[in-house]
Amino acid sequence: MLKLLQNREVFHWKRFLKDKSRNKMGKIKVTKVKSAINRTKNQKLVLESLGLKRIGQTVEHDDTPNILGMVNKVKHLVSVEETK
Numbered sequence: 001m002l003k004l005l006q007n008r009e010v011f012h013w014k015r016f017l018k019d020k021s022r023n024k025m026g027k028i029k030v031t032k033v034k035s036a037i038n039r040t041k042n043q044k045l046v047l048e049s050l051g052l053k054r055i056g057q058t059v060e061h062d063d064t065p066n067i068l069g070m071v072n073k074v075k076h077l078v079s080v081e082e083t084k
Helices: 002-018 041-050 065-073
Strands: 027-032 058-062 078-083
Touching (some): 041 065
Antiparallel strands (some): 027 078
């Protein structure tokens, strides 16, 4: 039974990797525009996870649901631009 489940998982991953539309992710540029002083610890950790340390610093990330969720948590501290 366990081997059957493992085979199904491998099949799903192969199908996921072959799907061309999933591999075409957009890019976003995230720029820190406000300070993290007097912000919650969670917001500070999200900024650190995005790779933002200084005001004015810009990083580029893939347009995935995980990244968009993190940006949404600190949307009042950053600006976002969509790139290709």
